[in-house]
Amino acid sequence: MLQVNVNQEIVLSPEKAIEMYRRMMTIRRFEQRSIELYREGSIRGYFHPYLGEEAIAVGVCEALRNDDAIVSTHRGHGHCIAKGMDLGRMMAELLGREGGYCRGRGGSMHIADVSGGVLGANGIVGGGIPIAIGVAKGFRLFGTDRIAVCFFSDGASNNGVFAESINMAAIWNLPVLFVLENNHYAVSTRIDETSMSAALADRATAYGIQAETINGNEVDLVYETATRGAGLCRKGGGPFLMECKTYRHGGHHVNDPGSYMPKDEMDFWRGKNDPIDRWRSRLISSGLAEGEDLNRIDGEVESLLDEAVEFAKRSPEPSVEEFLAELEASRCHE
Amino acid sequence: MSRVIMYREALNEAIAEEMRRDRTVFLAGEGVAERGGSFRTSVGLLDEFGPERVVDTPISEASFTGLGVGAAIVGCRPIIEILFVDFATLIMDQLVNQAAKYDFMSGGRGRVPMVVRTQGGSGNGLAAQHSQSLEAWFYHVPGLKVVMPATPYDAKGLLKSAIRDDDPVVFIEHKLLYMSKGEAPEEEYTVPLGRADVKREGNDVTLISYSRHTLLCLEAARKLSEEGIDVEVVDLRTLSPLDKETILASARKTGRVVVVHEACKQGGVGGDIAAMIMEEAFDYLDAPVVRVAGLDTPIPFNVTLENACTPDIKKICSAARLLLYRNEVM
Ligand SMILES: Cc1ncc(C[n+]2csc(CCOP(=O)(O)OP(=O)(O)O)c2C)c(N)n1
Ligand SMILES: [Mg+2]
Numbered sequence: 001m002l003q004v005n006v007n008q009e010i011v012l013s014p015e016k017a018i019e020m021y022r023r024m025m026t027i028r029r030f031e032q033r034s035i036e037l038y039r040e041g042s043i044r045g046y047f048h049p050y051l052g053e054e055a056i057a058v059g060v061c062e063a064l065r066n067d068d069a070i071v072s073t074h075r076g077h078g079h080c081i082a083k084g085m086d087l088g089r090m091m092a093e094l095l096g097r098e099g100g101y102c103r104g105r106g107g108s109m110h111i112a113d114v115s116g117g118v119l120g121a122n123g124i125v126g127g128g129i130p131i132a133i134g135v136a137k138g139f140r141l142f143g144t145d146r147i148a149v150c151f152f153s154d155g156a157s158n159n160g161v162f163a164e165s166i167n168m169a170a171i172w173n174l175p176v177l178f179v180l181e182n183n184h185y186a187v188s189t190r191i192d193e194t195s196m197s198a199a200l201a202d203r204a205t206a207y208g209i210q211a212e213t214i215n216g217n218e219v220d221l222v223y224e225t226a227t228r229g230a231g232l233c234r235k236g237g238g239p240f241l242m243e244c245k246t247y248r249h250g251g252h253h254v255n256d257p258g259s260y261m262p263k264d265e266m267d268f269w270r271g272k273n274d275p276i277d278r279w280r281s282r283l284i285s286s287g288l289a290e291g292e293d294l295n296r297i298d299g300e301v302e303s304l305l306d307e308a309v310e311f312a313k314r315s316p317e318p319s320v321e322e323f324l325a326e327l328e329a330s331r332c333h334e
Numbered sequence: 335m336s337r338v339i340m341y342r343e344a345l346n347e348a349i350a351e352e353m354r355r356d357r358t359v360f361l362a363g364e365g366v367a368e369r370g371g372s373f374r375t376s377v378g379l380l381d382e383f384g385p386e387r388v389v390d391t392p393i394s395e396a397s398f399t400g401l402g403v404g405a406a407i408v409g410c411r412p413i414i415e416i417l418f419v420d421f422a423t424l425i426m427d428q429l430v431n432q433a434a435k436y437d438f439m440s441g442g443r444g445r446v447p448m449v450v451r452t453q454g455g456s457g458n459g460l461a462a463q464h465s466q467s468l469e470a471w472f473y474h475v476p477g478l479k480v481v482m483p484a485t486p487y488d489a490k491g492l493l494k495s496a497i498r499d500d501d502p503v504v505f506i507e508h509k510l511l512y513m514s515k516g517e518a519p520e521e522e523y524t525v526p527l528g529r530a531d532v533k534r535e536g537n538d539v540t541l542i543s544y545s546r547h548t549l550l551c552l553e554a555a556r557k558l559s560e561e562g563i564d565v566e567v568v569d570l571r572t573l574s575p576l577d578k579e580t581i582l583a584s585a586r587k588t589g590r591v592v593v594v595h596e597a598c599k600q601g602g603v604g605g606d607i608a609a610m611i612m613e614e615a616f617d618y619l620d621a622p623v624v625r626v627a628g629l630d631t632p633i634p635f636n637v638t639l640e641n642a643c644t645p646d647i648k649k650i651c652s653a654a655r656l657l658l659y660r661n662e663v664m
Contacts, residue, residue: 044458044459044637045458045459045460045461045635046460046464096459096635096636096637097636102635104634104635104636104639105461105462105634105635105636105639106461106462106635107459107461107635107636109460109461109463109464110461110462110463110635122463123420123460123461123462123463123464124420124421124423124424124463125393126393127463155392155393156393158392158393158394159392159393159394159395159424160394160396160397186364186392186393187364187365187369187372188365188368188369189364189365189368189369189390189392193390194390194391194392194393195392260368260369317636317638318634318636318638318639320638320639320642323634323639323642324629324642327629327630327631331630
């Protein structure tokens with residue numbers, strides 16, 4: 001068998017290797033199709049695409065158990081898909097429909113599947129970080145070995161809640177896998193303008209947490225690191241932070257052209273270091289798949305997305321009357 | 335000479351003029367420098383005043399607000415920008431426990447001449463954490479001034495006064511107003527804090543409001559005038575200190591008052607104003623003071639539900655007619 005994994009102890013089966021390709025492609029096409037829907041006016045509000053960062057969500061979530069939970073961010077669609085959320089119900093939520101995960105009340109920035117372990121995207125930068133340590137606390141209190149995964153980006157690591165939360169995770173040895181998606185930007189502000197240290201992972205080691213920095217666009221590397229990190233957490237070995245270097249394929253949100261992002265940098269991350277292209281070549285060069293196999297997968301992904309869009313568009317608009325009636329019923333004094 | 339400018343340009347001019355006039359004024363917030371502000375209110379300021387006075391911050395709201403407090407104590411006039419009023423949750427200690435009480439606790443020996451500029455309101459599909467109207471929180475705290483302008487003219491004049499004021503001022507803009515236009519003189523002017531503005535005179539009923547809903551009240555007044563109802567519109571402009579005199583004068587004149595705001599009804603500023611009118615002008619009233627306010631709910635993402643949460647012109651008109659015992663006009 002061809003060796004795809006980096007670390008000999010962690011086996012990446014051919015099925016999983018192919019599945020990771022499918023998932024990354026699903027995220028990419030979900031985002032691209034949603035952006036089309038945004039442009040035609042079917043989606044409104046804020047929309048922060050996960051384009052370019054697919055390998056992180058996929059590599060991490062493939063290393064989890066179904067009963068583990070994740071806490072997401074404003075750039076959360078990729079996390080949701082990687083954790084196994086249904087594409088149709090996700091799309092319906094982006095369209096604000098009754099059939100969406102949150103009945104059209106949350107939208108992109110608040111999408112959640114609480115019973116499925118996706119405890120919410122978040123409109124507040126850093127808002128999810130303390131929640132993640134609480135989830136881990138709860139899991140341990142109940143005597144389980146489930147873990148909490150906390151996705152956040154470089155900008156959030158400058159918020160006070162990050163320092164407070166990693167400190168508490170450290171002193172109480174909580175099973176939290178912190179996944180720092182360092183895409184180098186918070187909106188248009190580069191991380192080197194707001195941090196004097198290039199290695200954000202050092203912030204975790206300073207608080208006594210094990211941490212590593214990797215290329216977040218290599219899905220096998222992400223998978224391997226997350227598997228080790230999750231294993232450590234599960235065994236009571238304490239929290240673990242992985243800093244995954246990555247880059248957005250465009251501006252901060254769909255209406256931001258990202259003109260402040262240097263062209264050579266963008267070319268590198270979108271070209272040679274694109275997570276999907278990289279993995280595609282790896283699968284082919286290691287003999288795990290032929291180009292045709294992967295093209296077939298691309299086709300399957302497209303059909304699933306056709307169905308998702310179809311489902312979302314057919315899903316009814318929420319009813320104002322019902323909404324008002326629920327509000328009325330939720331009052332205690334009337 | 336007067337010209338027409340946008341609300342966001344009015345704010346930009348106010349900041350630039352005050353920065354020219356007083357070198358202790360500086361602006362700090364996320365994306366205010368290089369990007370010129372998420373709502374384009376600080377375009378050009380970095381070029382003119384440089385990075386020491388126009389500062390891009392990390393996403394560290396609690397602490398850069400505290401930075402504003404400290405700088406204000408030693409004599410600066412910081413303008414701290416919080417992108418959405420929803421994120422004011424993060425700065426409440428610095429604002430409420432530190433800034434608001436510093437003057438009092440120091441026996442009047444320390445001042446905090448800081449402005450926190452922020453932006454609120456619904457209407458853009460931004461859902462529950464980016465659409466709130468939280469002014470009642472600040473209104474409730476002794477030591478804070480609260481300003482919510484409706485027009486470019488007021489926005490500019492009030493922001494200039496807020497910057498010159500020696501107390502902490504929370505200055506809340508409305509996200510749907512940035513592109514709205516209005517007349518403003520080219521010459522320098524200020525609008526004093528704590529003074530309401532009667533934006534339309536009338537004798538039958540008073541609509542009291544602030545921020546964007548002032549404009550909706552003016553629209554409602556025009557509609558009602560077609561039905562022969564003569565409406566007075568009072569724009570509070572500053573919520574704290576509240577201009578009781580103007581409010582009471584109008585209540586005494588018309589005897590009928592509707593208080594209108596976008597924020598949730600429960601615990602809203604409208605309840606306080608209604609109680610104040612009842613306490614101080616009861617004998618002049620011909621009807622109870624009523625509130626037309628936002629529904630007591632987080633703002634939903636879906637556009638139809640979102641719109642249902644905020645009072646519209648129809649609801650304002652209905653309330654006014656009700657006070658005059660007029661039947662609904664279809
Ligand atoms: C507390 C808070 N401050 C500011 C914002 C506005 N905002 C939304 S996303 C963002 C940038 C976040 O950067 P980062 O954490 O690096 O996440 P990324 O967008 O790169 O995924 C900002 C400033 C917010 N939503 N919440
Ligand atoms: Mg980032």
